[in-house]
Amino acid sequence: MVADIFRDNSWAWPSSWRDLFPAINQLDHIRPDQNKQDRLLWKDGDKLIDYSSATVWDTIRVREQEINWVSIVWFPQCIPRHAFLVWLIMRRKLLTRDKILKWDFSRRKNMNMMCCLLCYADVDSHDHLFFECKFSEQVWKSVRDKTDMVDVDPKWVSIIGWLMTRIRSKKASFYVARLLVGATAYTIWQERNARLFKNQTRPPEAICEVILKTVRYKLMGVKFKPCANVKSLLGKWGIDDAAMIDDGG
Structure with a gap:
């Protein structure tokens, strides 16, 4: 949950994470709204949609031409x-x-x-x-x-x-x-x-x-x-x- 990692109006990342995952340093300026419920999202191209196994599969699956028979x-x-x-x-x-x-x-x-x-x-x-x-x-x-x-x-x-x-x-x-x-x-x-x-x-x-x-x-x-x-x-x-x-x- 986001609430577990964002406390006292700042991000409480484990120190080792900042070295392993430098991208999280870019989140320091982001302040989530603590009055809203957390949502797990999945990015499909340029779209952000609610995460589910179905949406992940639809994104990563190999698409073939539809069979007419x-x-x-x-x-x-x-x-x-x-x-x-x-x-x-x-x-x-x-x-x-x-x-x-x-x-x-x-x-x-x-x-x-x-x-x-x-x-x-x-x-x-x-x-x-x-x-x-x-x-x-x-x-x-x-x-x-x-x-x-x-x-x-x-x-x-x-x-x-x-x-x-x-x-x-x-x-x-x-x-x-x-x-x-x-x-x-x-x-x-x-x-x-x-x-x-x-x-x-x-x-x-x-x-x-x-x-x-x-x-x-x-x-x-x-x-x-x-x-x-x-x-x-x-x-x-x-x-x-x-x-x-x-x-x-």
């Missing part, structure tokens, strides 16, 4: 583990086998080390897994009819492109579409890892069942505004009108 990944009532995986896909940070094998060129001669464990017909990569692989393509085509994405090509770039054109939409169908994309990508990645690390396999039908159950259970816990479109949408998922709430709006 952020609301496709992170949105209210998303499934966090699915959103995190989609974020990794968008940044192409998943450790697919093509990426791992770049670190060891000698293994590239062995196609078994490169092969997709879902279809055994191509290289394990981001683009292939989501959803150019015959296995994951079959899964995607089986679940996409639950949304308005029936005509979207089974390619990640096409799916993201479709979502981007609707990024400002507040419709329930857009919310469901994002849930479905995340659940499908997450379950495909789970299946790929189960085959790689546990030697466990499931047919496409079982994968589809897991995806649809996951999304349906999530939707059952979400309260939607009542309207005919929402009622029709929930009907596709076998959910009755109880999932809607009238907020008077």
